[in-house]
Amino acid sequence: MRSIRLWALAAAALLVAAGNAFAQGGKVEVLWLGQSATRITTPGGKVIVIDPWLKTNPKTPAEWKDLGKLGHVDLLLVTHGHGDHVGDVFELAKANNAPVFAPAGLNQSFAELGLLPQELAPRMNKSGTVTPLGPGIKITMVRAEHSSEYAHKDPATGKMRTVLGGEPVGFIIELENGFKIYHMGDTGLFGDMKLIGEYYKPDLVLMPIGGHFVMDPKDAAYATREWLKPKYVLPIHYGTIPQLKGTPEEFKAALGETKVEVLALQPGDSRTF
Numbered sequence: 001m002r003s004i005r006l007w008a009l010a011a012a013a014l015l016v017a018a019g020n021a022f023a024q025g026g027k028v029e030v031l032w033l034g035q036s037a038t039r040i041t042t043p044g045g046k047v048i049v050i051d052p053w054l055k056t057n058p059k060t061p062a063e064w065k066d067l068g069k070l071g072h073v074d075l076l077l078v079t080h081g082h083g084d085h086v087g088d089v090f091e092l093a094k095a096n097n098a099p100v101f102a103p104a105g106l107n108q109s110f111a112e113l114g115l116l117p118q119e120l121a122p123r124m125n126k127s128g129t130v131t132p133l134g135p136g137i138k139i140t141m142v143r144a145e146h147s148s149e150y151a152h153k154d155p156a157t158g159k160m161r162t163v164l165g166g167e168p169v170g171f172i173i174e175l176e177n178g179f180k181i182y183h184m185g186d187t188g189l190f191g192d193m194k195l196i197g198e199y200y201k202p203d204l205v206l207m208p209i210g211g212h213f214v215m216d217p218k219d220a221a222y223a224t225r226e227w228l229k230p231k232y233v234l235p236i237h238y239g240t241i242p243q244l245k246g247t248p249e250e251f252k253a254a255l256g257e258t259k260v261e262v263l264a265l266q267p268g269d270s271r272t273f
Contacts, residue, residue: 027272028179030204034059034267035084035240036185038206039070043177046133050077050171050183053087059240061268067092074133077173078102079185081109081150081165084240093120099132101139103148105166113152113163126169136176142196144168144187146214172200179203179273182230186214186237189223197228204273205230208237209251210244217246221254232273234263 026043033039036051037060049070054060063069067088073096076089080103090110093100099122100107107121124130129140148165173181182202196202205228208214214237215223224233235248248264255262263271 026177028175028177028181029270029272030181030206030234031270032206032234032236032265032267033057033061033064036079036183036206036208036237037087038183038236040173040175040181042133042137042175043179044136046074046137047071048075048077048133048173049073049092051079051085051087051185052076052089052092053084055088057084057087057240059267064268067095072096073098075139076100077139077171077183078106079144079170079183080146080148080168081106082148082186083151085185086150090115101130101132101141101171103141103166103169105164106148106150107166109150109152109163109165115152126167138172138174140172140174140200141169142172142182142200143190143192144170144185145190146186146188170196172196172202181206182228184208188215189219193223194227197230202228202230204232204234206234206236209235209246209248210238210240211246212243214244215246217250218254220246220251221256224255224260225258230260232261232263232271234265234271 029041031039034057037053038050040048055065076098099120104125110116111118111121126141129138146168148168149162150165151160151162153160170184180202181204183206207220209217209220235251238244238246252262
């Protein structure tokens with residue numbers, strides 16, 4: 001009996017060691033699905049989905065409008081209350097029993113309106129850091145310069161009404177291998193981007209470039225070159241509606257000579273790091 005227990009303990013230790021090795025040596029996969037919708041697969045195999053506007057997103061490839069294609073989702077992040085960011089979050093959260101972290105105020109609205117059960121709408125706020133997937137993955141909420149009203153169709157009247165959406169945010173996501181991703185959500189320029197760059201030192205920034213509602217390519221290039229200085233930038237939030245005219249080509253031209261690698265992906269494309 002003692003030998004069986006020792007064998008079981010040794011096997012468990014090997015499994016833990018193998019898992020740690022995978023987390024250290026595994027890859028980060030970032031899949032962009034149009035607008036701000038992003039799926040991140042961590043080195044340890046956890047799946048984080050951000051701003052999942054998929055079913056009615058004109059830039060999301062048809063195959064990815066099937067939410068099951070995402071696989072099991074462990075965590076959902078929403079940067080603000082607009083429909084092109086909230087998207088399909090309720091269906092995904094309930095199907096996967098996955099918590100949704102959203103701006104303070106917006107998650108309360110989700111729960112109060114009955115769109116999410118309270119246990120799937122945990123509270124946090126800007127500057128807070130949470131570890132819902134274990135201590136190796138840190139999610140920090142940071143500032144964004146935008147708005148966050150949430151338009152909801154009242155089932156009793158059939159009319160649309162706007163409810164509390166809190167303030168817009170971005171997320172710093174630090175993964176098991178130390179790789180840091182900054183998903184900016186929707187934002188204009190603001191001086192604290194310099195602080196975010198210096199303090200969090202993101203490796204990859206998912207940056208809106210469309211203009212009109214968010215930074216245009218010139219603004220995004222300035223933020224990249226002068227303040228954030230990441231290794232990689234993935235341009236997002238452009239081309240879905242006529243107002244979002246900015247393009248990756250314009251962003252690259254405004255950026256000029258740089259060591260930053262611009263990842264001009266098409267919706268449905270992924271990159272590993």
